[in-house]
Amino acid sequence: MAKIVAFSFAMVFIAMMTSSLGREFPLAEQPKHTKIHVFLNNIQTLNPLPSETVAQSSTTASSPTGFGKVLGVDAPMTKVSMSENINAEVVGRIQGLAISAGHAEFAGVDLLTFVFNEDGPYKGSTLTAVGRIMPALTEFTEINHLIIVGGTGLFQRAQGRISSRTVFVDPKLGDVSELKLDFYHYPPTPKHSDK
Numbered sequence: 001m002a003k004i005v006a007f008s009f010a011m012v013f014i015a016m017m018t019s020s021l022g023r024e025f026p027l028a029e030q031p032k033h034t035k036i037h038v039f040l041n042n043i044q045t046l047n048p049l050p051s052e053t054v055a056q057s058s059t060t061a062s063s064p065t066g067f068g069k070v071l072g073v074d075a076p077m078t079k080v081s082m083s084e085n086i087n088a089e090v091v092g093r094i095q096g097l098a099i100s101a102g103h104a105e106f107a108g109v110d111l112l113t114f115v116f117n118e119d120g121p122y123k124g125s126t127l128t129a130v131g132r133i134m135p136a137l138t139e140f141t142e143i144n145h146l147i148i149v150g151g152t153g154l155f156q157r158a159q160g161r162i163s164s165r166t167v168f169v170d171p172k173l174g175d176v177s178e179l180k181l182d183f184y185h186y187p188p189t190p191k192h193s194d195k
Helices: 002-018
Strands: 032-043 051-055 070-078 090-100 108-116 126-133 143-152 159-170 174-185
Touching: 032 090, 070 108, 126 159, 143 174
Parallel strands: none
Antiparallel strands: 032 070, 032 174, 051 070, 070 090, 090 108, 108 126, 126 143, 143 159, 159 174
């Protein structure tokens, strides 16, 4: 158990540190406000799987809430839900950890990095977010919020929030969440861009 807690804190620390690393560019003086609407597709028929158990405590199997279970996440990020169109265009990946953190209730802590495609409008930029999640047991029942704590590329020094809502749940197929990202950031000045 102590190893999982230590590992979790280490991963949060590393993610927060690396979200601000990268090449140094002069930044715009005024922050830019950006809103992005995407879907996280945790569809279990995808290959490779978008999430898998990477660790668990010795008591996870007997816990009614799955406390101590850690999932590694590498899910496709799309503009349209894959529950509606399994061939939806992938605009990036959502990578990180989802940790079952509640003894008495189904609650999780998510640490996620949004990695946008190099050939897309955000040119490989990333956003890192962390927050407490109350998993939806049915569609449209719960809205969660994650805090954006940093970014790279066009999204340097990003701060904001993500509203998350489950729009598809199937015990065998998985789930899809609608994500609305709303944040401020300081893009590099044009003459110092790395592109």
